[in-house]
Amino acid sequence: MNETQYAEEFYFEPFIRGNDGRVEELVRQDIREGMSAADVVSRRLIATMEIVGRKFQNAEIFVPEMMIAARSMSTVLAKIKDQISGESSEGQGLVCIGTVKGDLHDIGKNLVITMLEGHGFRVIDLGVSASADKFVKAVQDENPDIVAMSALLTTTMSEMVVVLNALGKEGLRDRVKVIIGGAPVTQAYAAQIGADGYAADAPGAVNLCRTIMRPAL
Ligand code: B1M
Numbered sequence: 001m002n003e004t005q006y007a008e009e010f011y012f013e014p015f016i017r018g019n020d021g022r023v024e025e026l027v028r029q030d031i032r033e034g035m036s037a038a039d040v041v042s043r044r045l046i047a048t049m050e051i052v053g054r055k056f057q058n059a060e061i062f063v064p065e066m067m068i069a070a071r072s073m074s075t076v077l078a079k080i081k082d083q084i085s086g087e088s089s090e091g092q093g094l095v096c097i098g099t100v101k102g103d104l105h106d107i108g109k110n111l112v113i114t115m116l117e118g119h120g121f122r123v124i125d126l127g128v129s130a131s132a133d134k135f136v137k138a139v140q141d142e143n144p145d146i147v148a149m150s151a152l153l154t155t156t157m158s159e160m161v162v163v164l165n166a167l168g169k170e171g172l173r174d175r176v177k178v179i180i181g182g183a184p185v186t187q188a189y190a191a192q193i194g195a196d197g198y199a200a201d202a203p204g205a206v207n208l209c210r211t212i213m214r215p216a217l
């Protein structure tokens with residue numbers, strides 16, 4: 001049985017039924033059998049969310065099940081947060097992160113936050129559906145090193161451009177590095193809109209932020 005089949009066979013049902021106890025049991029079993037918490041996240045939890053997304057697309061499940069699955073994922077992530085966050089090293093820099101306006105998906109963003117904090121970054125969470133004004137105000141008030149934006153919908157990706165333009169208009173664009181991520185976002189899109197970087201996943205976001213804070217000599 002491959003990993004997608006395993007996730008579908010064991011994790012999918014408890015996820016969409018909101019059976020958090022069963023999900024936790026499965027996670028504990030995987031960890032007992034030697035899987036790292038980071039692998040549980042990518043090979044089990046994210047794999048299950050991909051199945052949820054696929055089944056939603058095929059109209060086999062609907063928004064309520066997707067919401068219950070999201071809640072299950074958030075619950076279990078909170079439980080294993082300490083194990084996935086990695087080694088802490090203080091004072092890496094300040095990151096302001098938000099999911100862009102019109103977009104309510106926050107699981108990926110929260111995972112990025114967990115991993116950044118675990119690696120010594122201070123993070124200010126601007127939440128979901130964060131407007132360009134909110135990003136601008138955060139840069140003015142908090143003076144972060146990095147602004148990170150997340151988008152999960154093809155229809156909200158363009159909000160990233162709105163934020164970049166708003167930062168430019170306020171004369172803030174040179175004060176901060178802007179990085180982007182989320183399922184429909186790509187490196188090419190980052191280059192196209194003039195963002196400073198793109199990361200495909202949470203560990204990638206940590207690496208990107210580290211590189212930004214310590215550029216090669
Ligand atoms: Co929605 N949804 N959803 N959804 N949802 C998707 C995204 C979708 C692909 C499902 C599908 O059709 N296959 C689809 C988007 C299609 C598209 O635009 N191409 C979709 C849709 C259509 C919708 C609605 C429009 C449905 C409706 O109402 N008819 C609606 C929109 C609401 C809105 O936002 N305005 C909607 C609603 C919802 C729920 C609220 C029910 C729920 C979200 C709850 C929540 O987040 N609290 C939900 C969910 C759960 C999903 C899926 C199933 C799972 C998303 C997820 O959490 N994945 C998703 C299908 C899928 O992704 N396969 C889907 C796990 C998470 C860990 O991964 O968020 O990709 P991800 O984060 C990754 C990377 O992308 C990266 O790191 C993370 C992993 O390490 N990353 C970053 C993320 N942000 C980053 C920022 C960075 C760097 C990396 O900064 C530098």
